[in-house]
Amino acid sequence: MNRFTKSLLGAAFAGAAMVGSFSIAHAEGTIKIAFIDPLSGPFASTGNQGLSHYKFAAEELVNSKGGVLDGQKFEIVAFDNKISAKESLIQLKVAIDQGIRFIAQGNSSGVANAITDAVKKHNRRNPDQQVIFLNYSAVDPALTNDKCNFWHFRFDANADIKMDALTDVMAANEDIKKVYLIGQDYSFGKAVAAAAVKFLKAKRPDVEIVGNELHPIGKVKDFTPYARKIIASGADAMITGNWGSDMVGLGKAVIEAGFDNPIYTYYAASDGITKTFGEAGEGKLKLVMEGQLNPPVSDRAAAYTAKFEKQYPDYDIGQPRIANVIEMLAKAINKAGTATDMAKVAYALEGMEHDSIWGTKVVMRASDHQAIQDVHILAHTAKDVTFDFDNSGYGLRAESTVKMASADSATTCKMKRP
């Protein structure tokens, strides 16, 4: 059944489902995790994909194994923030008022910045009702540097760590002599470009940066002229932090114009992107990311992914780290022996070493609450892909791995502990 007919069916059932959802009573004695991310609007598919993984991980990794402490279960409670920082703060307040003490959010660093400030303020004013912020995706380096605080934990590799790992791999490739940087004209696009320039200069001074430009975000109708420039510059590789339709537009235009070299990206997978690239991206499109689905690292990881795909055929494990969030939180609660004293849980999470289902060790660095883990360069391909994305036959296969990327990177964080 394709998406179109499914939508028709969905339309018929939506009404019934909405009535139903209000009548489900919240189970007593559960540990609630508030999931605050976009569930409507242009980024809804990313938000819903994350939510489905959270629900699945909570059930599969914790609840089916008897829960935490004396059998308490995890419950994911969804809040739609429409990717607006203002709306997020309202939802955060609602969640706290409902007695929820764990806040998970990831899409958009702007939202994460707002939440981390609000959480810090709230915890200072309400010492007996503190909350912990589990940031699973927002990669702005500032969150674990200048803006770090004790209640914020980041499970994704931040933008600098990703660039560090990416440039490690690029530096080892002698074929790369000329690099073209292109990104969206806003803070994240600029941060990616700045990090690329910094690391390339340090690791491979002989590499020439033949282009470094920003294009208007979400306004470019046709990327062909940009593609022509990139080809004309003679670049051996390009790096972009683009996402959404800007990623697809740029990638397709560049490939169509005859670019035959690697395109290093941050976000060119899942949410329809993998399917749209299909054959054209084979051998060219690369992603820098934590978490490896292909080849599966273990039987356990394979079984976990297969079960998820079966339960949510429309979604992918696009953010594997969510499994780490759930497992590490469960561990921390067990170690602290409480799910109500947040300072104890936070101390248990701080510095935790965890063997991830994705085969890497994850260390929640105590100095800045940044997770240190293996970062992979993944290739968009149809060969040897056990778990594809978008049901397209194409998926991501690990090509190279940087072990415990940026483990000794410096941080400007001055953590104030309670």
Place this chain on the structure above:
Amino acid sequence: MSLFIVNILDGLVTGLLLFMLCSGLTLIFSMMGVLNFAHASFYMLGAYFGYQISTYVGFWPGLILAPIIVGFIGAAVERYGLRRVHKFGHVPELIFTFGLALLIEEVVQYFWGKSQMAFEAPGVLKFAAFSIAGNAFPAYKVFMIFIAMGVFLVLLYILTKTRIGMIIQAALSYPETVQNLGHNVPMIFMGVFGVGTAMAAIAGVIAGPVLGTFPGMAVLLGSIVFVTIVIGGLGSLWGALVASLLIGWLQTFAAAYNLRMADLLVAIGLTEPVDVAQSMLSDLWTLTLPQVGPILPYLLMIIVLVIRPNGLLGKRET
């Protein structure tokens, strides 16, 4: 130089694509005196229908069927929507088409979701027709040029050489007289609206695989379409062609050359500050041509309106 030629061709593709949208819009305007805000939405519908049909029977039937379906939807919108609203004047008509644009966007998101569709160019056209200095020119784009040219020539022929075209042109200026002569003018209006939206749909089907098929595609092109017909002169087919090509090349060349504002400012005798980042006008000094590219068509519109308020080739008062 070789890059220049490639950009000329790319700009031609963009311009002709824009023309296919503008020709329908400008015809509808000259006939009914109403600006159809939903025009770009019909372009989007064309792309989505083309995609949906292509998943069942392939690209080519989609190229034929999708415009026909959209054309009928367009005709129905005119017959049962616009014609009723028309009684109440132009403002309700504008608001009606504006609402329609929002409605179509929501409907598209409802059925197809928010992410990009995997709309692919047909396999037979998936090769590089030729390449200039390493820059490949896809066969699909050559095909786009021919389709757009074909549409333009057919339209021109119908409007100027056939009896139907004569009646349409007469109905443009003297609808009452044409009606008195026994022609069904409301029917002609409906037909023109249907054909106009069908042309937008053709543009959608052929642009979908190249520019992406996603819910934002109508908004992305919507405003530029209006700018184009205003520059060309409302109601003028040739004006629409000239303006579309002009904007196609303007946008392509603006994005293709990294001219820096700093060079321009130095050329007119200013000295670049030592530390640009700290300078008060740092935004101005670091500006590049690709960054200002998207506003150039609007700038052009203002200049044209100041010099020739009727547009480049427009005859009537707007």
